[in-house]
Amino acid sequence: MPNWFLGKIRYQQPIDDANVGSRNEEFIKQKTVTEAYLVDAVSYTDAETRLYQEIAANTPDFEITNISRMKLADVFHHEDGGETWYKVKAMFITEDERTGKQKKSPSVMLVNGENPKQAYERVELSLKTALDPFEITDVNTTKILEIFPYNEEDKRNLRPLSEIIEAAE
Secondary structure: OOOEEEEEEEEEEEOOOOOOOHHHHHHOOEEEEEEEEEEEOOOHHHHHHHHHHHHOOOOOOEEEEEEEEEOOOEEEOOOOOOOEEEEEEEEEEEEOOOOOOEEEEEEEEEEEEOOHHHHHHHHHHHOOOOOOOEEEEEEEEOOEEEEEOOOHHHOOOOOOHHHHHHHHO
16 A cells, blocks of 8 residues: 655745846846645655655755645556546445444545546546445646656665676676
8 A cells, every 4th residue: 555745845946037137147036836746655754755855856946845744545546547637535325233223434536637627527437436435526636747656666665685696707
C-alpha cells in the first residue's frame, strides 16, 4: 500500500517587467513561487530525497518548505485526463451487525481531470465495483502539480557485496 507524502517547494522566479531599465539589470524583480507535489515514499527522508531527484533537473535553487503525510485510499491517474488534481471524499455506508445502525466511513481519493464534474464521474466509475454502497460528498481542487508514484525500475541497486566483487573480477 503506497504511503503518499505532500511536498511543497519554494523558489524565486524572475518577472519580465518593461519598467526595469538597463541601469537596473542587476536588480531583476523576482517573485516567490510555491508548488506542491505528491510523492509515494517509505518515509519523510525518502520523500525528501525523491523530491530533490525529481525536481532538481527542472527547478534550480529551490527549497523544500514542507513535507506531510497525505492519507489517501487511492490515486486514479488518467493519461488523457486534465492537469488539475482533485481530492474526492466518498462515504462508504455499512451496517453495524450488532446495533443495526448505518455507519459511514470516509475515504479520500485523488483523481486528475479537466473539471470537478469529470473528477466526480471518474471516481464514481472506479468505485462502481465496490461491494459497499457509497456516496461522494466532496470534490475539491488541489494545488498538486504532479505525482511521483513508486516505480520498481527506480529501485536502488542493493546487491550482496560478494556479487559485486565477482562481477568486477
